[in-house]
Amino acid sequence: MISEFYKEMTGRPSVIRHFFAYSMERAKVVGPENVYNFSLGNPSVPAPDHFTETMIELLQNENPVALHGYSPTLGIDSTREAIAASLNRRFGMNYEAKHIFPTTGAAGAIAHAIRCVAGEGDEVLTFAPYFPEYIPYITGCGAELKVVPADITSFQINFEAFEEMMNEKVAAVIINSPNNPSGIVYTTETIDRLASILNQKQKEYGHEIFLLSDEPYREIIFANADSPYISAHYDNSICCYSFSKSLSIPGERIGYVAVNPKAKNADDIVPMCGQISRFTGHNCPPSIIQLAVEKVLDETSDVSIYETNKNILYKELTAIGYKCVEPNGTFYMFPQSLIPDANEFCWRAAKELDLIIVPGDSFECPGHFRISYCVTTEMVERSIPVFRRLYELYN
Amino acid sequence: MISEFYKEMTGRPSVIRHFFAYSMERAKVVGPENVYNFSLGNPSVPAPDHFTETMIELLQNENPVALHGYSPTLGIDSTREAIAASLNRRFGMNYEAKHIFPTTGAAGAIAHAIRCVAGEGDEVLTFAPYFPEYIPYITGCGAELKVVPADITSFQINFEAFEEMMNEKVAAVIINSPNNPSGIVYTTETIDRLASILNQKQKEYGHEIFLLSDEPYREIIFANADSPYISAHYDNSICCYSFSKSLSIPGERIGYVAVNPKAKNADDIVPMCGQISRFTGHNCPPSIIQLAVEKVLDETSDVSIYETNKNILYKELTAIGYKCVEPNGTFYMFPQSLIPDANEFCWRAAKELDLIIVPGDSFECPGHFRISYCVTTEMVERSIPVFRRLYELYN
Numbered sequence: 001m002i003s004e005f006y007k008e009m010t011g012r013p014s015v016i017r018h019f020f021a022y023s024m025e026r027a028k029v030v031g032p033e034n035v036y037n038f039s040l041g042n043p044s045v046p047a048p049d050h051f052t053e054t055m056i057e058l059l060q061n062e063n064p065v066a067l068h069g070y071s072p073t074l075g076i077d078s079t080r081e082a083i084a085a086s087l088n089r090r091f092g093m094n095y096e097a098k099h100i101f102p103t104t105g106a107a108g109a110i111a112h113a114i115r116c117v118a119g120e121g122d123e124v125l126t127f128a129p130y131f132p133e134y135i136p137y138i139t140g141c142g143a144e145l146k147v148v149p150a151d152i153t154s155f156q157i158n159f160e161a162f163e164e165m166m167n168e169k170v171a172a173v174i175i176n177s178p179n180n181p182s183g184i185v186y187t188t189e190t191i192d193r194l195a196s197i198l199n200q201k202q203k204e205y206g207h208e209i210f211l212l213s214d215e216p217y218r219e220i221i222f223a224n225a226d227s228p229y230i231s232a233h234y235d236n237s238i239c240c241y242s243f244s245k246s247l248s249i250p251g252e253r254i255g256y257v258a259v260n261p262k263a264k265n266a267d268d269i270v271p272m273c274g275q276i277s278r279f280t281g282h283n284c285p286p287s288i289i290q291l292a293v294e295k296v297l298d299e300t301s302d303v304s305i306y307e308t309n310k311n312i313l314y315k316e317l318t319a320i321g322y323k324c325v326e327p328n329g330t331f332y333m334f335p336q337s338l339i340p341d342a343n344e345f346c347w348r349a350a351k352e353l354d355l356i357i358v359p360g361d362s363f364e365c366p367g368h369f370r371i372s373y374c375v376t377t378e379m380v381e382r383s384i385p386v387f388r389r390l391y392e393l394y395n
Numbered sequence: 396m397i398s399e400f401y402k403e404m405t406g407r408p409s410v411i412r413h414f415f416a417y418s419m420e421r422a423k424v425v426g427p428e429n430v431y432n433f434s435l436g437n438p439s440v441p442a443p444d445h446f447t448e449t450m451i452e453l454l455q456n457e458n459p460v461a462l463h464g465y466s467p468t469l470g471i472d473s474t475r476e477a478i479a480a481s482l483n484r485r486f487g488m489n490y491e492a493k494h495i496f497p498t499t500g501a502a503g504a505i506a507h508a509i510r511c512v513a514g515e516g517d518e519v520l521t522f523a524p525y526f527p528e529y530i531p532y533i534t535g536c537g538a539e540l541k542v543v544p545a546d547i548t549s550f551q552i553n554f555e556a557f558e559e560m561m562n563e564k565v566a567a568v569i570i571n572s573p574n575n576p577s578g579i580v581y582t583t584e585t586i587d588r589l590a591s592i593l594n595q596k597q598k599e600y601g602h603e604i605f606l607l608s609d610e611p612y613r614e615i616i617f618a619n620a621d622s623p624y625i626s627a628h629y630d631n632s633i634c635c636y637s638f639s640k641s642l643s644i645p646g647e648r649i650g651y652v653a654v655n656p657k658a659k660n661a662d663d664i665v666p667m668c669g670q671i672s673r674f675t676g677h678n679c680p681p682s683i684i685q686l687a688v689e690k691v692l693d694e695t696s697d698v699s700i701y702e703t704n705k706n707i708l709y710k711e712l713t714a715i716g717y718k719c720v721e722p723n724g725t726f727y728m729f730p731q732s733l734i735p736d737a738n739e740f741c742w743r744a745a746k747e748l749d750l751i752i753v754p755g756d757s758f759e760c761p762g763h764f765r766i767s768y769c770v771t772t773e774m775v776e777r778s779i780p781v782f783r784r785l786y787e788l789y790n
Contacts, residue, residue: 002663044460065437068647103676104676108677136674281506
């Protein structure tokens with residue numbers, strides 16, 4: 001009588017986890033320093049001291065009954081107000097507390113937001129390469145995910161394919177910029193063109209099309225990147241944010257939904273999120289974590305190492321002969337695989353060189369591989385000869 | 396295009412929240428000391444010092460990258476092992492880490508566990524009075540909740556009604572003992588009789604019937620209560636626990652699923668929970684909270700005040716003339732309303748006396764009202780004349 005649906009899924013662990021598990025096994029055999037593990041997107045720099053100090057202050061100075069008490073269903077008021085004020089200050093928006101719903105990271109944010117705006121019979125479009133966990137979020141709300149093929153020359157949007165796939169059933173579009181796995185930030189031109197098409201299609205179809213922007217890497221932007229605040233460019237938009245990468249606290253599960261005040265039904269969506277969380281048993285993020293991030297909203301960890309690592313990897317790998325679009329954010333890059341089968345390519349790198357990279361197939365973008373360079377610069381430097389040996393296996 | 400299903404729900408806030416909101420309004424008008432607020436189940440005693448100290452130690456001494464890093468999908472290994480060991484030590488069970496899935500409180504635990512063992516077309520039975528949030532958890536998995544009427548003479552199980560309602564479609568039964576709102580603990584005799592019926596029905600129907608025991612009040616037991624560890628009495632059982640009440644940390648959202656090692660598919664259920672969490676975007680509870688509770692598993696807050704309060708309220712209210720089954724756990728009691736319409740009764744108490752109690756209708760047990768006595772003993776003592784005036788309104 002147990003659910004065959006979920007039981008069957010347990011037999012299919014993610015490819016990325018598979019590579020990661022292999023790297024852990026190898027680390028036991030050859031020593032962790034001899035495994036070049038670029039498989040996971042776990043921040044490698046510490047949380048800001050101010051976050052740690054704020055947590056300790058809360059624990060030392062607050063009344064524990066109040067501090068650890070239930071959060072209101074829609075989140076702690078002061079936290080919601082502070083998030084709205086920070087976004088308004090930084091991006092010229094007009095959020096109020098009622099537009100903010102604290103969530104357990106971007107995963108919680110997307111899972112809630114999508115249930116607000118899509119359901120049975122709807123389509124949700126996203127763009128390859130994309131984060132594969134979108135599939136369960138969207139399946140979970142009863143809608144169907146359709147994936148627009150990548151523009152592999154720039155990893156901006158393939159608008160031709162997008163316009164072909166647009167149809168009346170599309171209730172929402174999800175974008176992820178800065179992008180995992182490409183490391184590319186959508187330009188103002190891209191966002192404005194996307195907004196223009198969506199506005200036109202809304203008129204044509206006579207219904208809203210919501211734009212969910214998945215923005216956990218928003219604060220990890222490299223020099224001179226054009227990085228527009230997406231919700232400023234399209235009214236029916238919902239920002240799905242996580243502090244996981246900006247504050248290096250992915251395990252603490254904290255992020256938010258920010259509903260564009262100009263969106264249709266803007267004032268309904270957060271209360272709807274509150275109802276949705278009753279079905280999932282999710283409830284609010286932990287009180288103490290809400291209160292702690294409230295104090296460090298405009299800060300980040302020292303994320304400069306990611307740009308340093310990108311600079312080394314991009315320069316050296318392209319010098320070796322790898323083809324890659326240069327990232328301008330995140331801690332990922334997404335070069336072309338040296339053979340069409342990126343899965344075979346990545347396994348060979350793992351088995352022959354202890355170089356752990358993951359195939360683009362996981363992101364519905366075959367022929368590429370992802371390097372997660374949220375690692376030490378020392379490891380990045382040591383890995384260059386290994387990437388060279390990998391290249392020489394095929395040339 | 397927003398979801399009408401969830402939007403419509405936002406118009407129906409819970410009755411309990413309605414009473415609570417009224418109490419907050421009145422507190423502004425007459426002062427909080429003049430509102431006798433017995434509406435909410437928020438622990439009123441602080442978390443153990445050891446919990447606070449452990450949190451501070453983790454923040455001061457651990458490497459923040461590791462401390463705040465992603466939890467493994469199924470929870471932190473050391474936490475899972477410690478929970479299994481604690482349950483084995485205390486209740487003579489044989490859990491292993493693989494049977495433990497950390498969750499965001501009992502809400503998360505039930506929402507995950509029910510999706511493992513019930514789905515479309517199934518029925519799930521529970522017993523009045525019961526926690527109304529079971530409805531969205533069960534609706535969310537596609538099954539239908541059926542409520543067995545209360546045995547209002549003892550608030551043990553109404554077995555006659557239960558046996559009548561049992562049928563082949565029943566996939567799971569949920570019990571909550573110690574019970575919210577009655578304060579009653581199911582006896583060993585009750586649990587054994589329930590187990591015996593379930594075992595017999597499993598044979599008759601040829602399929603498993605899972606028993607989910609919702610146990611957030613397990614550690615709040617009064618003198619001489621017979622309080623069996625439920626999973627020790629029935630093999631196909633899943634314990635859904637929360638630390639919210641035992642450690643007074645409801646806002647920190649931490650609990651677990653513990654799958655009986657003797658259950659059918661015992662080793663599959665936790666990996667299935669991991670898959671379920673991908674759909675809800677729930678993921679694991681925060682890393683730091685998992686690590687902190689790991690160190691205080693066998694401790695509780697000083698919960699003795701709840702028994703003190705119960706003793707005063709039970710003695711005084713029954714002396715006044717209220718009829719009530721004496722609680723032997725939790726921080727609730729559930730007397731009979733003085734008129735059949737408990738809703739009208741509770742609103743009159745609120746409006747005429749600033750006495751905030753909530754109607755049993757919310758728990759599908761009309762004609763009763765709930766007193767949440769997780770408040771100061773001083774307030775309990777001051778409230779007795781108010782309960783007397785309420786009684787005198789009807790006598």
